[in-house]
Amino acid sequence: MRGRDPDEEHRASTPLELLFDLTFVVAISQAAAELHHALAEGHTGAALPGYAAVFFAIWWAWVNFTWFASAYDTDDVPYRLLTLLQMAGVLVLAAGVKPAFTHGDFAVVVVGYVIMRVAMVTQWLRAAAEHPQGRGAAVRYAVGIIVVQAGWIARLWTPESWAWVTFVVLVAAELAVPAWAEFRGRTTRWHPGHIAERYGLFTIIVLGEVILASLAAVRSAVSEGGLSAGLLMIVVGGLLLVFSLWWLYFTGPEVTLPCLKTALAWGYGHYVIFAAIAALGAGLEVALGAAEHHAHLSARGAALTVAVPVVIVLVALGVLHRLTGTGAVGHELLVAGGALVVLALGFAAPGLGVGGAVLGMGLAVAATLAANLLAICRRTATAV
The missing domain is CATH 1.20.1410 (I/LWEQ domain)
Structure with a gap:
């Protein structure tokens, strides 16, 4: 896992990436269906924050995989198996869309994220071990993902009155991880x-x-x-x-x-x-x-x-x-x-x-x- 060439010609999406995208069809359809039912019942005010939160969870899971794959897609057996594990996490996340949307219960979504994050951190640690030039950024990604994921798990036990405050803080932390990891030194070899x-x-x-x-x-x-x-x-x-x-x-x-x-x-x-x-x-x-x-x-x-x-x-x-x-x-x-x-x-x-x-x-x-x-x-x- 030495890193792809960012100047590689004809760099296209791989069959594995396209298969990975298809798992998100399930999650997106679940979120859109819940939004449809809420809007049809006239619950627009309550529906929009829930939809925005659920869709962020779906989108961010896709973003994490996509940027890593752009830099370190080796398409070997360990990479494929870890991607399969992430796909399983996406399906668990999709199963948690309804309770997250209707009741603000993100427990199942967080379980899906834990599955995906275990695979994602393993990928970053492998990149850190095998690509010395990108080790700093890879380690920062791994550490950032672990810390923020611990925050999502801890959020499950926070008082309901703090639910949206903690959600916004953790979203900001998620978005900050790539900027922190990439800007501190040598960037990853994304294409x-x-x-x-x-x-x-x-x-x-x-x-x-x-x-x-x-x-x-x-x-x-x-x-x-x-x-x-x-x-x-x-x-x-x-x-x-x-x-x-x-x-x-x-x-x-x-x-x-x-x-x-x-x-x-x-x-x-x-x-x-x-x-x-x-x-x-x-x-x-x-x-x-x-x-x-x-x-x-x-x-x-x-x-x-x-x-x-x-x-x-x-x-x-x-x-x-x-x-x-x-x-x-x-x-x-x-x-x-x-x-x-x-x-x-x-x-x-x-x-x-x-x-x-x-x-x-x-x-x-x-x-x-x-x-x-x-x-x-x-x-x-x-x-x-």
């Missing part, structure tokens, strides 16, 4: 192109969850009442949203991460993108239920469960892609304008109907995409 690709592939996985959730809701609605005009508009609008957001993300030159600071901003910013895209799937399910009068929400409330995640994704993509000079972001004002139109359509749902509002959102994001692509073409032509 900029590989990291960018891994985040892109996970974005596709989360978009796939949106499509899968929408399909389940449509199938249920059609089996009960047939295909109505409102239902059809939501389906078309949802597909436009998914495809337009995908196009906004995957446009232009490949993402380059020239330094660790940019890489961390890019990586941490994707928490917002991943969580909001998964929430979009839950929102589309709520909108489909409202169109069939199965949700305990007003038309405006149902439409906003779609509009708000879309706005968050647009703003986050605008910030991150301007940071890296990629994506279909011709101008920040175009992205901001599209986000405002989407939000306005959400508030206008009582007049437009839920179906009309969601279809309008899809058309608005598609128009935002077209305007940004036109701005990019004009800028490129002027530069030439």
Whole structure:
């Protein structure tokens, strides 16, 4: 385990990494399903903090593996077996999503993390033993992970009144570990192109969850009442949203991460993108239920469960892609304008109907995409 070459050409995701990603499909679907049920019952205020906390646990587990694999993926027998152990931990974490979301009980999630962290610390200690040049950072990662994990275990016995305070403190500690480990000395040998690709592939996985959730809701609605005009508009609008957001993300030159600071901003910013895209799937399910009068929400409330995640994704993509000079972001004002139109359509749902509002959102994001692509073409032509 000497460390991969950070300048390696054609560095792509391995079959093991792709298999590892698939285990997170289960956890993400569980979190999105819980969010859908809570929103449909009108428990928005209570649902959002729980969803944000649960999704952080899912996302951070994926981030830890992804960055280590970018630097030290040897793909030998010990590495594969330890990755298998981490996958088992992900499944345990997924089993704990419901109690964590509904009751704030993170006991099962913490057990899943312990399983994953045992494997992760073993990997870092192996890297420290076999790669002298990266020993300092590897040891700091191992120590940081152990200390913060001990904090999560101790949190299980803290008073309920301190639950959110301790959660925020431990989240801050988790996010600080990579910065502390990497900035103190020689950085690990992560591959900029590989990291960018891994985040892109996970974005596709989360978009796939949106499509899968929408399909389940449509199938249920059609089996009960047939295909109505409102239902059809939501389906078309949802597909436009998914495809337009995908196009906004995957446009232009490949993402380059020239330094660790940019890489961390890019990586941490994707928490917002991943969580909001998964929430979009839950929102589309709520909108489909409202169109069939199965949700305990007003038309405006149902439409906003779609509009708000879309706005968050647009703003986050605008910030991150301007940071890296990629994506279909011709101008920040175009992205901001599209986000405002989407939000306005959400508030206008009582007049437009839920179906009309969601279809309008899809058309608005598609128009935002077209305007940004036109701005990019004009800028490129002027530069030439």
